[in-house]
Amino acid sequence: MSALIEVENLTRVFDVSKPWLNRVIERLPKALLTAVSDVSFGIEENSVYALVGESGSGKSTIGKIIVGLVPPSSGKVEIDGVDLATEPEGARRAAVRENVQMIFQDPYASLNPRWKVRDIIAEPVSARGGDTEGLAERLLEQVGLSAQDAGKYPHEFSGGQRQRICIARALASNPRIIVCDEPTSALDVSVQSQVLNLMSDLREELGLTYLFISHDLTVVRHMADKVGVLYLGTLVEEAPRDTLYADPKHPYTQMLFEAAPRMDAFGRDIDPPKGEIPDAINPPPGCAFHPRCPIAVDRCRKERPRLREVGKTRVACHLAE
Amino acid sequence: MTTPVLSVRGMTVEIPTRRGVLRPVDNVSFDIAEGEILGVVGESGAGKSMTGNAVIGLLDPPARIVSGEVLLKGEAVHTAKGEKLRRIRGKRMGMIFQDPLTSLNPLLTVGEQLSETILEHLPVSQSEAEKRAIAALDEVGIPAAAQRIDSYPHEFSGGMRQRVVIALALCAEPDLVIADEPTTALDVSVQAQIIALLKRLCRDKGVAVMLVTHDMGVIAEAADRVAVMYAGRMAELGPVREVLTRARHPYTAGLMGSTPLASQGQKRLRQIPGAMPRLEHLPDGCAFHPRCDRAEARCRQNPAPDLTACEGRAACWFPLPAQSEKEEVSA
Numbered sequence: 001m002s003a004l005i006e007v008e009n010l011t012r013v014f015d016v017s018k019p020w021l022n023r024v025i026e027r028l029p030k031a032l033l034t035a036v037s038d039v040s041f042g043i044e045e046n047s048v049y050a051l052v053g054e055s056g057s058g059k060s061t062i063g064k065i066i067v068g069l070v071p072p073s074s075g076k077v078e079i080d081g082v083d084l085a086t087e088p089e090g091a092r093r094a095a096v097r098e099n100v101q102m103i104f105q106d107p108y109a110s111l112n113p114r115w116k117v118r119d120i121i122a123e124p125v126s127a128r129g130g131d132t133e134g135l136a137e138r139l140l141e142q143v144g145l146s147a148q149d150a151g152k153y154p155h156e157f158s159g160g161q162r163q164r165i166c167i168a169r170a171l172a173s174n175p176r177i178i179v180c181d182e183p184t185s186a187l188d189v190s191v192q193s194q195v196l197n198l199m200s201d202l203r204e205e206l207g208l209t210y211l212f213i214s215h216d217l218t219v220v221r222h223m224a225d226k227v228g229v230l231y232l233g234t235l236v237e238e239a240p241r242d243t244l245y246a247d248p249k250h251p252y253t254q255m256l257f258e259a260a261p262r263m264d265a266f267g268r269d270i271d272p273p274k275g276e277i278p279d280a281i282n283p284p285p286g287c288a289f290h291p292r293c294p295i296a297v298d299r300c301r302k303e304r305p306r307l308r309e310v311g312k313t314r315v316a317c318h319l320a321e
Numbered sequence: 322m323t324t325p326v327l328s329v330r331g332m333t334v335e336i337p338t339r340r341g342v343l344r345p346v347d348n349v350s351f352d353i354a355e356g357e358i359l360g361v362v363g364e365s366g367a368g369k370s371m372t373g374n375a376v377i378g379l380l381d382p383p384a385r386i387v388s389g390e391v392l393l394k395g396e397a398v399h400t401a402k403g404e405k406l407r408r409i410r411g412k413r414m415g416m417i418f419q420d421p422l423t424s425l426n427p428l429l430t431v432g433e434q435l436s437e438t439i440l441e442h443l444p445v446s447q448s449e450a451e452k453r454a455i456a457a458l459d460e461v462g463i464p465a466a467a468q469r470i471d472s473y474p475h476e477f478s479g480g481m482r483q484r485v486v487i488a489l490a491l492c493a494e495p496d497l498v499i500a501d502e503p504t505t506a507l508d509v510s511v512q513a514q515i516i517a518l519l520k521r522l523c524r525d526k527g528v529a530v531m532l533v534t535h536d537m538g539v540i541a542e543a544a545d546r547v548a549v550m551y552a553g554r555m556a557e558l559g560p561v562r563e564v565l566t567r568a569r570h571p572y573t574a575g576l577m578g579s580t581p582l583a584s585q586g587q588k589r590l591r592q593i594p595g596a597m598p599r600l601e602h603l604p605d606g607c608a609f610h611p612r613c614d615r616a617e618a619r620c621r622q623n624p625a626p627d628l629t630a631c632e633g634r635a636a637c638w639f640p641l642p643a644q645s646e647k648e649e650v651s652a
Contacts, residue, residue, distance in 0.1 A: 054508035054509060054510065055508055158596045159365075160596055161596075188364035188365055188535065188596075188597075189364065189535070189537070189576055189579055189580055190364060190575060190576060190579050190592065190593040190596075191364075191596060192579070193579035193580075193581075193590035193591065193592040193593075194592045194594075196581070196590055197589050197590055197592055200588065200589065215508070215509065217509075218580065218581040218582045219581050221581060221582075222581035222590065255510060256509060256510065258513075259509050259510045259512070259513035260509050260513075260538065261512070261513070261516070261536060261538025261539045261541065261542050262538055262541065262542065262582075263537050263538050263541045263565060263577075263580065263582055264541065264566075264582075265538075265541060265542050266541055266542070266561060266562045266565075268542050269517070269520070270513060270517065270542075272510070272513040272514040272516075272517040273510040273513060273514065276478055276480055276481075276510070276511060277508065277510075
């Protein structure tokens with residue numbers, strides 16, 4: 001079965017240098033930040049692929065590249081066999097664009113406060129000249145709000161309701177793929193479960209494919225079919241959900257699982273992980289994780305490990321087996 | 322048992338507004354003993370931060386404590402004003418805020434900020450204060466403390482900054498520390514470090530800690546007892562293991578049930594319908610009744626019973642039975 005989204009050797013470098021004149025006066029070199037480094041994975045149709053990682057791991061950048069908000073520096077993303085960056089035929093590009101939508105983390109910042117909900121939801125369709133008659137009302141009911149809400153403004157809704165509006169907007173153009181960037185991080189637990197349930201229902205009803213970006217391991221465990229773990233822009237481990245949670249192979253994944261607060265670990269005294277995420281502008285040589293890795297050997301300091309298959313898992317570690 | 326470090330009795334906070342008086346904290350009572358960590362959980366708007374701010378005297382006017390009392394080792398704090406409040410705050414109570422960048426002065430080095438606090442509250446010389454500042458940084462696990470003392474806050478990473486804030490809160494040797502969402506802005510691995518640090522310092526120094534957070538996992542790992550707040554009131558109060566595994570209040574049970582961990586392996590998560598009511602539209606009776614599946618006529622008419630009146634566990638007319646095992650969190 002071929003994947004719906006194919007990401008190949010994706011790399012994105014941001015130029016974070018100081019302004020030109022400062023560089024000349026202070027004799028500074030250019031500062032380049034590699035947010036995503038040589039990442040490859042595939043997402044099957046009608047599945048949920050989760051990207052997890054801490055801040056600065058590049059998970060949001062990958063999401064933005066897939067929807068086309070950020071161009072890749074090298075490598076490519078093929079959606080349904082079409083590479084948005086190089087596809088010459090406008091009609092095919094437009095068709096793919098319509099199929100990919102995004103839900104953002106902060107429902108307070110991602111809705112225009114001056115627009116009525118009706119216009120917000122219909123925009124993905126009206127921007128392409130489509131017919132929006134009754135569209136917003138129908139979608140609002142689909143996400144559990146009422147049709148009358150279409151005439152209101154975003155400030156009249158709570159956080160959870162706003163995230164429902166964001167979901168309705170994402171559904172407006174009948175997409176096949178939705179990139180969800182931390183869709184429930186800004187929400188309270190009881191509201192989070194409502195939104196996650198809604199997302200699962202919609203996926204089943206509409207046959208959607210999700211790229212689910214999150215730092216919350218328990219949410220990912222509930223939602224994902226396959227999970228990719230990112231560290232400092234590289235994919236360090238990828239496995240089907242149950243395999244990953246039962247038997248994490250990469251020391252970083254193991255550390256993440258160990259460090260995550262657990263609700264059944266009363267008064268647990270863990271030996272907390274050492275160190276912090278290194279500076280992405282000057283990442284450590286070899287394996288980026290080696291300064292914090294409890295089992296690092298000499299080879300890890302020199303040679304960057306490549307992803308290799310161990311059972312059902314793909315892992316980038318010299319020592320994993 | 323000896324006198325608790327902090328004793329809050331029937332504290333009510335009100336905010337007069339043009340559209341009526343809001344009550345973000347309503348008749349809240351709890352104690353914290355020496356060396357104990359009390360977790361305060363709730364969703365946004367539950368009044369948990371407001372409770373912490375009220376205890377340490379940081380309410381922004383027009384919000385004020387209208388009734389009840391706050392006792393620090395038996396001494397009334399809620400009536401303290403001006404110089405007296407300043408002597409208590411910082412010296413005997415420390416505070417750790419959520420965002421470590423905004424709670425440090427960007428124009429002073431961390432050493433200046435630490436020794437300023439030490440000099441203000443402890444009878445020591447300038448050089449002794451500096452020595453103590455270095456020791457404080459060392460204690461919270463900042464490597465090469467003697468060199469980092471002259472660094473500015475922006476030169477530290479998020480986790481290191483939060484360590485500085487913890488050092489600041491503890492440098493005047495307080496009896497009580499209020500930590501308001503201390504790890505919410507941090508990554509998982511750093512969060513684990515900060516929680517471990519808080520627990521160790523609290524245990525070693527016998528400091529009482531009020532840990533305000535929305536993260537049940539953090540509460541489970543760090544707290545000894547937990548208070549669950551809903552719409553300004555205390556819904557449930559008890560030992561952390563009891564409350565989290567055998568919740569008596571329907572809200573606590575719903576909150577625990579709706580976390581993805583509790584519904585593991587199930588297709589749908591359990592959910593609590595609706596959202597927390599806004600303070601200006603609090604329903605009559607028990608504030609939770611519109612979302613509660615156990616609600617009866619009594620809940621719609623009478624406010625929820627006082628915590629002290631119901632075996633000190635759940636403020637509910639119809640609490641879940643004590644022996645209920647169904648909320649047990651799977652390992």
